[in-house]
Amino acid sequence: MIIMSEREFDFIIFGANGNTGKHVLRNLVKWLELEKKPRWIAIAGHHKSQLKVALTQVAIQMDRNLNDVSLIVVDFNDESNLTTICARSKVILNAYGQLNLLEREKLAKACIEKRTHMLDMTDEPDYLDLLQLKYHEAAKASGVYLITSINSNCVPIDLGVDYLKQQFLPAGRLHSTESYLSFQLTNQLNHHHPQQLSRSQTLQHFNSNLIKSIVSSNFRRDINNISKYGEINNNDDSNDNNSISSHSPWISSSSPSSGLFSSLLSFKSINRSPTQSLIKCFPRKNKELSSWSIPINSDNIVWKSQQWFYQAYREPATRFNQHLIVSQWPQIILIVFILIYLTLLTWFTFSRKLLNVYPSIMTLGYLSNSKDTEEKQINGFIHGDDDNSSSSSSLSSSSSSSSSSFSIHLVGNGWDSPSDSSDGQYKFPPNKTMRVSISGCKSDSEITSLILIQSGLTLLEESSSMPYKGGCLTPAFAFRYTSLRDRLNQRGLEFKILHH
Template sequence: MNRYDLVIYGASGFTGQYVVEFVHRAAIEHGLSWAVAGRNESKLLQVLKNASETVAADLKETPKIICDCSDTESLALMARQSKVVLNCVGPYRFFGEMVVEACVENGAHHIDISGEPGYLEKMQLNYHAKAVENGVYVVGACGFDSIPADMGQVCVKKEMKGDVNSVETFLDVSIPNIPGAAINFGTWQSAIHGFANSKDLVGIRRALYPDRLPSAKYKLKPRGNLFYCNEKESYAMPFLGSDRSVMMRTQRGFFHEKDEKPTQIQCYALMSWWNCFLTMFVGMIFSLLASNKFGRSLLENHPKFFSMGAVSKQGVPKEKADNTNFEMTLYGKGWATKGEHDQPPNRTVKTVVKGKNVGYGATCECMVQAGLVVLQETDKLPGVGGVYPPGFAFAETTLVDRLNKHDVTFQSSVIEG
């Protein structure tokens, strides 16, 4: 059976329909074969029709694979026809594992854009050994969550030359003043169930990493729940997304697989003082409701009300999404040499990552470029297969160079030492 280079699973979903456009462009650039996959042929046809108008090409004859995450045999058939599956079907907590299993068992590499630590770490725990055995790479968090942060810390590491003691990330998302939601409902739903099942994550981590990382000699202190960031001249608060958990898994990889000193990580979001207050207010209500079944039902059924308009089941309006951009600044402190250090960190590296259209632009680009790297640079990936975070998987590849050419840019410089 011939395999398509890239198969977009969930091509008719909120994100998948945009991934189609990016894969079409990549296929022309690299001479690749590709297909779309999903459970509803008419919806797939409609997506291809819409994409045809956007990219000014006839995509309606693109191969279509009909499969459903509730039908394991159909997923297996899809995987057997794929070299790399780009999995766009979330929340991954509910719909991800069966796709990963199908890919691992049937020899297809798997890329997803999950920002769900519970799912990501469970996949590593349950499928890493089998993926290694079958020569399959499974790399999650390959969208806005968490390519900028995880590949950003790899850029800091390379620019530092020596050991990196700590990395702090500061995320600034600019959202235009246009009516409509700013956050996809799927992201909201993932957060609800991630919070509700946070205790499960503790058990997964204990099984995945039974031993603690060695304690750092020079401690990185958390900055607090609300503070003024002098470096960025803005108020900030801890970023509650998946970045830190993904970055720490990459640190685990460097420590366990390459015997390198682990780096301390903290992640923050920049906001106005007023938006910090609103975020904390919504967060308190959210955490209270997400902790019980009735509250979760309220949050899922009335997202617009409980998010103060930030979330809608109708998705983010295209004009608003197109103009929602991000800038992430990473500050790494360390040394220009490796080994034991008798002096505190004396070298500071700054990496700035920028991207446009957080949800449907930068995320799609990151996913597709990650898929191309797995397809074309297998010899530069760790080992012979396995389940990895992007920073560890792609540390020795050209992913950053590829993204720099496609509007997700990484710039690093030494600002001290």
């Protein structure tokens, strides 16, 4: 058996030649200099020449000698190559955006075989289901953590909902959570005068942060995507849903298919007419924030964490709904048309397939098959740089240009006392409201790199505080009893309880 302390590297960054991968490398080097604790890192990718270019870019930008960073060539068609690489590291930080399901599965198998932890930034629903259903027990038996959705879209909201939930525990219980998401551009040279988003900028942000998850959740049951994995079926959540929701009549479980578009796909099963479903696309005045909001797809990762909390601790799930805050009517009108258009596409089998196979054509370039392409679009919009550029100036300029700023406002309603019923059910409506704010002032890639790095360090240092001693888990469930949220809070991703 390979002893973890004998590994050659503490971290191997997969996909280090991509935009997010370069951010991870740069910020990890910075952190290790501050930490002043000897750790060894390597970067891995398909082509050694691209890895050399990425390493040179980061070295020039940081004015550092990075010759001690090893370069490793990955071949996903050679499983022995993957197992050899995994055997050399304690933790794999997977920043790849373009891996297909089969390649990701091969990497997961190699990590389990060689007892190597992996943190993966992907949040593709099919991959999450595959890991949980097929590899959780094997990972648990090997003492290996495979944790997905380690990115700026999932971790803030996942940790935030659990943070809100803990404000009600242990005496009370959280019943429902409403999430309000907003964006703006901030000039890093003058933080006191944030720039207003133009119409095209709003659409770019909307595309980068929301449309991808909305469309991918619609295809989570697509037989063309998962037919090769017979273990995944349409009933995989039914038992858990029933067990969770039956715990209390006030707790109505919010499954991955309960969001806007997934509800539209299944309107027949819930006796909702197409007209009623389309009405959900329209904005409504939000009293909580005194602004207009549009309902969007509920986050799949939040629901999966709720399942884990119920299974491990018998904590009833919280209802969860998301809303996009939009301040200007031209933006609202444009986004509503996008929602209606995508909704109509998802109603029919042939149009869903076209949207899945040709997303760029069907959405006039706002979607693509490549997550890296989306990152190039949003970072080109924010920073004005080209991810494929081999010049160091593109990297350097990104630190002095405008960055995106996001804010998530969570409102939780629940009870401030235990149920007095023997079956745990409440006889009266929720009587307590708590609010949590989550905010960050960096680009998606910067925040994702921060989360990957701090999650990796937490995993190395606090694995004894994590559940099951291994398994394929979600961020909130895996890191609840660690210092991850505090680490992020101290480094630019702020979680704050609002008292009002």
